[in-house]
Amino acid sequence: MSDEPEKPAPLPPTPVLETPRLILRPLRASDAPTIQRRFPQWEVVRFLSAIVPWPYPPDGAAANTAACLAELERREKFHWAITLKASGDELIGVIDLWPETGKRTQRGFWLDPAFWGRGLMTEAAERVSEYAFTELDWTELYLCNAEGNTGSHRVKEKQGARIIDRVPAAYVSGPGTKVVWLLKQEDWLRRREMRHVR
Amino acid sequence: MTTPTDTDIRLPLPPVLETERLTLRPMRLADAPALQRRFNDWEVVKHLNGHVPWPYPDDGAESHVRDSLEKRDRYYWTITLRGAPDDALGLISIKPDAGDQSEQRGFWLGRDFWGRGLMTEAAERVTEHAFVDLQWPHLWLGNAEANRASHRVKEKQGAKIMGRVPIRTVSGDAIKVVWLLKREDWLKRRELSHVG
Numbered sequence: 001m002s003d004e005p006e007k008p009a010p011l012p013p014t015p016v017l018e019t020p021r022l023i024l025r026p027l028r029a030s031d032a033p034t035i036q037r038r039f040p041q042w043e044v045v046r047f048l049s050a051i052v053p054w055p056y057p058p059d060g061a062a063a064n065t066a067a068c069l070a071e072l073e074r075r076e077k078f079h080w081a082i083t084l085k086a087s088g089d090e091l092i093g094v095i096d097l098w099p100e101t102g103k104r105t106q107r108g109f110w111l112d113p114a115f116w117g118r119g120l121m122t123e124a125a126e127r128v129s130e131y132a133f134t135e136l137d138w139t140e141l142y143l144c145n146a147e148g149n150t151g152s153h154r155v156k157e158k159q160g161a162r163i164i165d166r167v168p169a170a171y172v173s174g175p176g177t178k179v180v181w182l183l184k185q186e187d188w189l190r191r192r193e194m195r196h197v198r
Numbered sequence: 199m200t201t202p203t204d205t206d207i208r209l210p211l212p213p214v215l216e217t218e219r220l221t222l223r224p225m226r227l228a229d230a231p232a233l234q235r236r237f238n239d240w241e242v243v244k245h246l247n248g249h250v251p252w253p254y255p256d257d258g259a260e261s262h263v264r265d266s267l268e269k270r271d272r273y274y275w276t277i278t279l280r281g282a283p284d285d286a287l288g289l290i291s292i293k294p295d296a297g298d299q300s301e302q303r304g305f306w307l308g309r310d311f312w313g314r315g316l317m318t319e320a321a322e323r324v325t326e327h328a329f330v331d332l333q334w335p336h337l338w339l340g341n342a343e344a345n346r347a348s349h350r351v352k353e354k355q356g357a358k359i360m361g362r363v364p365i366r367t368v369s370g371d372a373i374k375v376v377w378l379l380k381r382e383d384w385l386k387r388r389e390l391s392h393v394g
Contacts, residue, residue, distance in 0.1 A: 009279060009287075009311045010219050012319075075219075099313060135354075137347045138313050 008099065010075035015135075017080065019127045022120065024080035024095065027068055031081050034091045036061035038112040047149035048110070050170035068096075082111065082124050095124050097132060104142040104165070104180050109152075122155050129159060130192075133185045140184050147177040156181045160191045208270035209294075213331075215275065217323045220316065221283050222275035222290065227263055229276050229286035234259035236288065236308030245345035246306065248366035266291075277307060277320050287311050290320050292328055292337070299360070299376060301340035302328075305348075312347065321351050326388075329381040339377040342367050352377045356387045 014026040039045070040056035053060060071077040077098040081091040093111035100106055107128065111121050132138045143161055145152035146169070161183035169178035215222040237243065238254045251258060266274055272293040276286045288307035295302060303324070307317050328334045339357055341348035342365070357379035365374040 009314050009316060012219070012315045134350065136313050136315055137350055 008076070011078065011099070013075070014072060014078045014080060015131070017127045017131060019123045021085055022124055022127070023083045023085055023089075024124060024127060025083060025089075026072065027065065027079040027081050027091075027094065029065060029069060031091045032062045032065040035065060035094070038092065039110065041113060043113045044110050046171065046173040047146035047152065047176075048172050050172055052172050054172045071098075078128075080124075080128070082109075082120070084115075084120075093121070093124075095121075095128055097128050099138075100140075100142055105144045106142050116151065121151070122158050125155050125159060129183065129188060133188050138185060140182055143181040143183060144178050145181075146171050147179050153179065156183070159183055160187050209273055210270075212273040212275060212327070215323045215327055216280070217319045219280055220320055220323070221278045221280050222320060222323060223278065223283060225263060225266065225274040225276045225286075225289060227260070227267065228284075230260040230263050232286040233263065233276075233289065236286070236310075237306065239309055241309050242306055244367070244369045245342040245348065245372075246368050248368055250368050252368050272304075275320075275324065277305075277316070287316075290317075290324050292324055295334070295336070295338065299338050301376075302337050303339055317347070318351050318354050321355060325355060325379065325384060329384055333381075335381050337379045339379060340374050341377075342369075343373040343375050349375065352379070355379055356383055358383075 016026070017024040036056075036058070039061060045052055045054060045056070057063075068077070068079045072079055077096055080095050080097075082093040082095055083089055083091060092115050093109065095107070095109040097107050107125070109121060109125065129141065132141055141161075143156050145156065147166070161181040163179055164182045165180035167178050167180065169176055211224045214224070234254075234256075237259060243250055243252060243254070255261075266272065272291040274289060274291040277288040277290055278285055279287065288305065288311070290303070290305040292303045303321070305317060305321065307320075325337065328337060337357075339352050341352065343349070343362065352375075357377040359375055360378050361376045362373050363376060365372055
């Protein structure tokens with residue numbers, strides 16, 4: 001509305017979110033050693049943005065966690081540690097969410113491959129989407145993944161997102177194509193309603 | 199149970215209310231330029247009561263603030279971010295029960311500040327003021343059925359839908375959802391959410 005760009009209003013603090021199998025809780029500095037152990041795996045990083053340093057330095061997780069906590073502190077992004085209810089508080093992956101800033105991407109995630117193939121990331125993504133659409137009332141979510149990242153691709157498909165663009169992008173594994181998706185609040189809500197009716 | 203019908207009763211100015219991210223402070227005439235700029239937005243006004251003039255006149259905000267401060271039949275707060283109390287982002291107001299189930303609360307927020315739960319935060323604080331400080335027994339609330347965001351604020355607060363009635367909004371004929379939020383229900387919910 002205004003001519004001068006406004007400083008974005010602060011987000012609420014990252015809330016604790018629950019799903020049938022998971023607790024998503026705010027990221028903490030003490031998660032860094034676990035991230036350093038679980039994150040630097042080729043299957044995890046190869047489809048991530050080339051800004052991820054590779055080979056991963058020994059202080060990679062500490063530096064990245066500190067940067068994420070600064071964003072939490074400034075209330076610019078939500079950063080959740082993904083933890084299993086069944087096995088305590090230890091982080092097995094991360095999911096992030098932030099308001100659209102013109103870059104057509106608002107969510108990021110990764111999960112230790114030891115936990116792949118059980119629908120855990122879809123469960124986390126659905127809960128985070130619910131928070132965005134019903135608590136914050138966001139009207140849409142821009143999502144993206146590297147072409148070929150079938151796991152991430154499937155999460156979006158299952159959520160009912162639609163592909164709106166494909167653009168060149170640089171990944172840890174080299175140049176590639178970024179698939180851009182749009183998930184609309186009305187579509188997501190309708191889909192959820194239909195599932196509840198059944 | 200008295201029904202205040204005496205229009206000459208002027209309410210006192212409301213107190214400053216603080217939340218985690220917001221300062222709600224009494225509305226003042228100096229807010230008019232910022233309110234004018236942020237309210238003059240179709241997305242903001244389209245679901246509001248048809249009494250709102252549209253196209254919005256250049257002196258719309260100023261005359262609204264001036265009239266409201268003179269009449270004092272509602273408690274009006276200007277919504278500001280903590281640490282920036284001069285920048286008016288929107289308004290929230292409450293009025294005593296008129297006995298006709300008409301809504302006792304009104305609010306709007308500039309579009310740049312949507313999607314962050316700020317209005318829920320403001321509404322919860324003003325509701326606390328109504329129920330705890332003013333000891334009002336309930337709040338009648340309302341929104342156009344298509345106004346999803348406003349609808350969600352009431353849902354999140356634990357209000358109950360009492361009916362649906364035709365109204366006229368800035369967009370034309372519409373349906374108004376009528377809600378009741380009871381003091382005892384709200385207090386109970388707050389207690390539970392603090393424990394859990």
